[in-house]
Amino acid sequence: MTPTLTRYTREQSRRDLAIRMIGHEVRTYLIRRCTGLSEDRIRKLYNVYFRQDGCPVTRHRGKTPRQPEYFTRNLTAQLEATTFIRVCLAAGIIRFNEQDRITLALPASSAEYGQKFCDAYEAYMVLHNPPGLSFERAWNLIDALCRGHVVGMTNCRRCEVSFLRDTLDANDVVCPACCLGSLQ
Numbered sequence: 450m451t452p453t454l455t456r457y458t459r460e461q462s463r464r465d466l467a468i469r470m471i472g473h474e475v476r477t478y479l480i481r482r483c484t485g486l487s488e489d490r491i492r493k494l495y496n497v498y499f500r501q502d503g504c505p506v507t508r509h510r511g512k513t514p515r516q517p518e519y520f521t522r523n524l525t526a527q528l529e530a531t532t533f534i535r536v537c538l539a540a541g542i543i544r545f546n547e548q549d550r551i552t553l554a555l556p557a558s559s560a561e562y563g564q565k566f567c568d569a570y571e572a573y574m575v576l577h578n579p580p581g582l583s584f585e586r587a588w589n590l591i592d593a594l595c596r597g598h599v600v601g602m603t604n605c606r607r608c609e610v611s612f613l614r615d616t617l618d619a620n621d622v623v624c625p626a627c628c629l630g631s632l633q
């Protein structure tokens with residue numbers, strides 16, 4: 450491929466990624482981080498592709514909600530967050546390191562991460578419809594998990610499958626699937 454064509458292809462894929470992220474109602478600063486596009490360029494893309502009457506896509510402003518406790522607030526939320534983490538592991542976005550801790554498999558500010566994250570989020574949306582996690586909540590979940598902040602992966606004492614757990618919770622280590630099963 451000629452250098453011009455390579456640049457064109459790269460530009461095109463960044464633009465496509467921005468459009469995809471706008472469709473998931475992602476805040477501009479996050480789209481900028483992944484695509485490197487300017488705020489003005491992102492606003493124009495939004496106006497061209499999404500600003501029509503009856504278009505359900507909205508632009509969120511201000512800060513993204515960031516409370517790791519949100520993901521373990523009840524069994525259903527915990528199960529859904531665990532599913533999303535599994536999808537991300539399968540998609541190669543994150544991996545377990547030698548210390549058995551979750552780490553990013555590629556830089557979070559890259560277009561490749563953005564694309565793979567969109568793939569993972571869209572796969573999760575097929576499994577959980579309507580999704581309990583917004584795109585940005587899902588993004589923050591992976592961020593909190595990699596920082597080991599309040600949440601972490603542990604193996605269930607009963608079924609031995611790994612699940613998302615509140616690391617400050619001193620209760621018995623049983624996964625949400627086993628807990629929900631024993632409630633029935």
Ligand SMILES: [Zn+2]
Nearest residue numbers: 605608624627
């Ligand atoms: Zn279990």
